Amino acid sequence: MTDHTRVRGRSPVPDALLDPTTLGDLLRVASAPDYDRWADQIHRTGGCSDPIHLTGWTLAKDRTSGETLHHYSTASEPGGRLRLACGNRRASRCPACAWTYAGDTYRLIRAGLAGDDRRDIPAAVRDHPRVFTTLTAPSFGPVHNRPDRYSVTLGALRAARADFRAAQEREALGLEPPEPATVLVLTDWQYAGHGHTPGESALAATIARDIQTNRDTARQARADLQAEEGDDWT
Numbered sequence: 001m002t003d004h005t006r007v008r009g010r011s012p013v014p015d016a017l018l019d020p021t022t023l024g025d026l027l028r029v030a031s032a033p034d035y036d037r038w039a040d041q042i043h044r045t046g047g048c049s050d051p052i053h054l055t056g057w058t059l060a061k062d063r064t065s066g067e068t069l070h071h072y073s074t075a076s077e078p079g080g081r082l083r084l085a086c087g088n089r090r091a092s093r094c095p096a097c098a099w100t101y102a103g104d105t106y107r108l109i110r111a112g113l114a115g116d117d118r119r120d121i122p123a124a125v126r127d128h129p130r131v132f133t134t135l136t137a138p139s140f141g142p143v144h145n146r147p148d149r150y151s152v153t154l155g156a157l158r159a160a161r162a163d164f165r166a167a168q169e170r171e172a173l174g175l176e177p178p179e180p181a182t183v184l185v186l187t188d189w190q191y192a193g194h195g196h197t198p199g200e201s202a203l204a205a206t207i208a209r210d211i212q213t214n215r216d217t218a219r220q221a222r223a224d225l226q227a228e229e230g231d232d233w234t
């Protein structure tokens with residue numbers, strides 16, 4: 001440890017922060033006008049140290065009127081990209097994801113993602129099959145194996161597959177056919193890279209640490225409450 005690792009008697013500063021390149025990059029990221037949104041993205045990944053970057057868009061249209069019901073594009077995101085957790089289970093590769101994707105937590109978060117239509121992202125990333133498994137709800141066989149680009153017809157394929165299955169079930173149960181589907185969803189997503197710049201990496205580590213601290217605090221508070229209320233806690 002050198003003199004530089006302490007700043008006026010405060011806690012030790014990680015060596016990485018003192019590297020001029022890292023520090024310069026960190027300041028660039030932190031002072032950018034879209035920093036808050038970037039930090040929000042990283043927070044959503046749980047502080048992932050090697051996030052997947054996607055570019056693309058989703059468009060939901062009313063089939064009858066042609067009206068646009070929902071439109072999301074990464075064009076307005078920091079760097080034009082959406083960052084998703086790498087999902088690596090090895091703590092040596094990504095401590096945040098190794099924790100997140102272990103056991104019950106993974107299933108809880110996965111359920112949350114599946115229920116959030118704005119996160120309905122077919123993240124088929126060639127080098128990161130776990131992310132793909134995590135974020136893509138329906139199974140599509142051959143479509144999964146397309147190397148690095150999703151056709152705009154994926155949403156239509158998905159809808160057609162779902163309609164077919166639903167029709168089979170209705171037939172088996174002797175039910176009437178439903179109203180025809182009225183919403184057409186088109187999507188196009190591309191893998192755009194992964195990881196952080198040195199400054200982003202330092203900031204992401206801070207976010208991961210904050211998340212861990214909040215988690216620990218919540219766990220402690222819950223334990224305290226349990227102790228106070230005896231065995232009635234459910």
Ligand SMILES: [Zn+2]
Binds near residue numbers: 049050051086087096
């Ligand atoms: Zn990760």
